[in-house]
Amino acid sequence: MVVANPLQFNFIDKNGELVAYQKLDPFTLLSLEQNFTLTIADLEKAFRNSLALTHPDKFINSTDEQKLIASQYSIDINNAYKDLQNPVFRAITMAKLLGVIANDETLNNVKVNPDILMQVMEYQEQLQSASTLEKRKLKKSIKSEITTITTTITTKLTSKNPTILADITQLNYWHKLLE
Secondary structure, three states, rough: EEEOHHHOOOOOOOOOEEOOOOOOOOHHHEEEEEOOOHHHHHHHHHHEEEEEHHHHHOOOOOOOOHHHHHHHHHHHHHHHHHHHHHHHHHHHHHHHOOOOOOOOOOOOOOOOOOHHHHHHHHHHHHHOOOOOHHHHHHHHHHHHHOOOOHHHHHHHHHHHOOOOOHHHHHHHHHHHHOO
16 A cells, blocks of 8 residues: 655655655655555555655755755665565565564575475476477466465465565575566
8 A cells, every 4th residue: 555645754754854864664665554465556656656755856956965865765765666576575574574584584594395496496497498388388387386475475474474484585486487
């Protein structure tokens, strides 16, 4: 869900002025509810709304401090938009914000079911040698796997299940096959 009232943006005060710069998480920065199944349409709308409030061109006649703050927020808003488009980053961010995983935990040392790894490797090999039609079929199957793991991640985020990193890692493997 997108927040439409500019006073609810965390970087605008009651007078419509930018507040002193502070680092905000991507959801807060875009005034979005923390929602793993966020739609691209909601994300794009939130991005446009946030950027419209902080775009440096809007502060052309402001103080140097306000220009710098606007520029910093604009950079962060662009990065938040880019990051939240990626479901892997979105899942990691949400898991950290919810306290399901520690801020320093990463996907680097996570053990994934070897059967899943074999399945992903098989898909990768098939994609390399597949015709265009076969690739479409394989990608449709990969998207089905992504849908399944997305449901699992959503459930684990809701219940704050600490085993979520293995699922996020699995999502990362499947997601990379579509790149």
